[in-house]
Amino acid sequence: MPPTSPTAPLRDVLAWVRWLPLVVVPVLLLVSDYPGRYQVPWTYWLAALAAAVVFLFGGRWPLPVSVSLSALAVPMFAAHSWGLSGLVPYLGAVGLAEVAMRTHRPASIAVATGCWAAAVLLGIGSETYTTFWRAATAVQALAYVGLPLLVGLYLRAQRDLAVTYRAQAAEAESRRAEATVRARAAEREALARELHDLVAHHMASIVLRISVARHVVDEADPRVRAVLDDVYGTASGALADIRRLLVALRDPALGEVALVEPDAVPVEIAAAVERARAAGFAVAAEVDPDPGPLDTIGRLTLLRVVQESLTNVMKHADPAGEVDVVVTRRGAGVAVRVASSWRADDPPNPDGHGVVGMQERVALVGGTLEVGALDVGATGSTWRVEAWIPGAAPGGGAAR
Structure with a gap:
């Protein structure tokens, strides 16, 4: 809406007026017709x-x-009207x-005023010739002309002032x-420096040492070799994530250069599910292969919610219970649900750092997160994490 245009309710009022x-x-x-004494002339009608019709424009x-x-x-002045018709x-x-x-053109105002x-003056002069130049007549003429002129100028000043305030x-x-x-x-640049100086160097050192250890214990127990391979893969992936995060933090205008590519989201979720299964949990996963219209941060948030939820499952859930992971498109975003059985002797903490981190991530992209227990009993409960992450709107930002 342009600054000078009235609001919709005001436009409706002006249309009626x-x-x-x-x-x-x-x-x-x-x-104004008075039977037997006065009737409005047809010329006046x-x-x-005609004046009423012209006023419309x-x-x-x-x-x-x-x-x-x-x-x-x-x-109409010359017709010597009677009553309200005047x-x-x-x-x-x-x-x-x-x-x-x-x-705002002075010439237009001068023409209209003249x-x-x-x-x-012609109307007043037609009433009585003898009073045409009297002071009362002059005051009357000034009032008829000056008041509407002042009212119009005042309203224009108020409108200009409102436009100025809106512009300011x-x-x-x-x-x-x-x-x-x-x-x-x-803040992003400072955080990138801290991540690079404090975390990335240590992660690179860990990856290097584990790589050396894998070669040193080449003939060791296969179980040790499997553990080292798993640790090496996890550390290498974490280092790659940190490097991609550093790139995004240092240049937030990269746009489609993603921390997590769209095609990689189902793959990364499947990898997190497999890690939980390798830890002895029965995980039933239903993951939509299309992550939906999520932007860079949205895809990362989706992945981290699933990973953090499954990490908590591996820490606290009952290995004998079932774990359900559902990732589907819903509306203009993506819905996530992770449900599992929790032991009564190890109740979950809804205020833990992992849950708080998920809440912050989801809130940052404008989504919703619900975490809590269901079917609480003496032997345990069903713990569920449900999140909805909005997709990117066509013009930027989160879709609502």
Whole structure:
């Protein structure tokens, strides 16, 4: 909506006001008839109805309408109206006010003012020649012309002031948004430095040492070899994730250069499921191969929710129970559900760091997360993690 346009309710009110003379003018003329003493002339009817019709177009052509209303007011003033019908010529005053309100061109305002002033002077002069130049007549003419002019100028000033305030508010909001972006960029850069200096070097060292250990114990027990291979794969994957995260943190404008590629999401979830199965848990997984319209952070959030949920399962869940993992598209996003049986002697902590981390991640992308126990009993309970992660809207941001 442009800054100068009125709001929808105000537009509705103005539309009704614009059509109001078509109803009010005939009523005023009808009630002004006084049987046996006065009847509104048909010429007055024609001029009055013409003024009501012309008034409809004041919003589009204010100056021509104002001049026309002033011209139509002259014969109505000259007709020496009776009663309420005498109000009809003063639609010209409304036309003058509208010109003063809608235009910033002094010439247009001067033309409208001059036409209406001429109509008023001719109308007053036609009443009684002897009082035409009296002071009372001059004051009356000034009031008829000056008041609508002042009202129009005042309304224009108020509208211009409102436009200025809206522009200033928009500019202030833009500055705040830019400051927020700069602050977040600085925070991302600082976090990237910390990750690089404190975490990435250590992870690289761990990967290197495990690689050396795999070659040193080449003839060792196959079980040891399997454990080292698993640790090496996990550490290498973590190091790759850290490096991709560093790239994204240092350049948040990379757009489609993803931390997790769309095709890799089902693969990574399947890998997390297999790790849980390797730990002795019976995991039933239903994963949609299409992760939906998730952006970079959305895909990473989806993956981390599943990974963290399965990590908690391996730490606290009952190995004899079943674990359900469901990842499906729902609405404009992706729904995740991980449910498992938990032992009564090892109840879950909904305020643990893992759950808090999931809550922060999901909240960051505008999603929802529900964590809690179901079917609590003496032997344990069913613990479920349910999340909904919104997809990226076409214009950017999260879809609602």
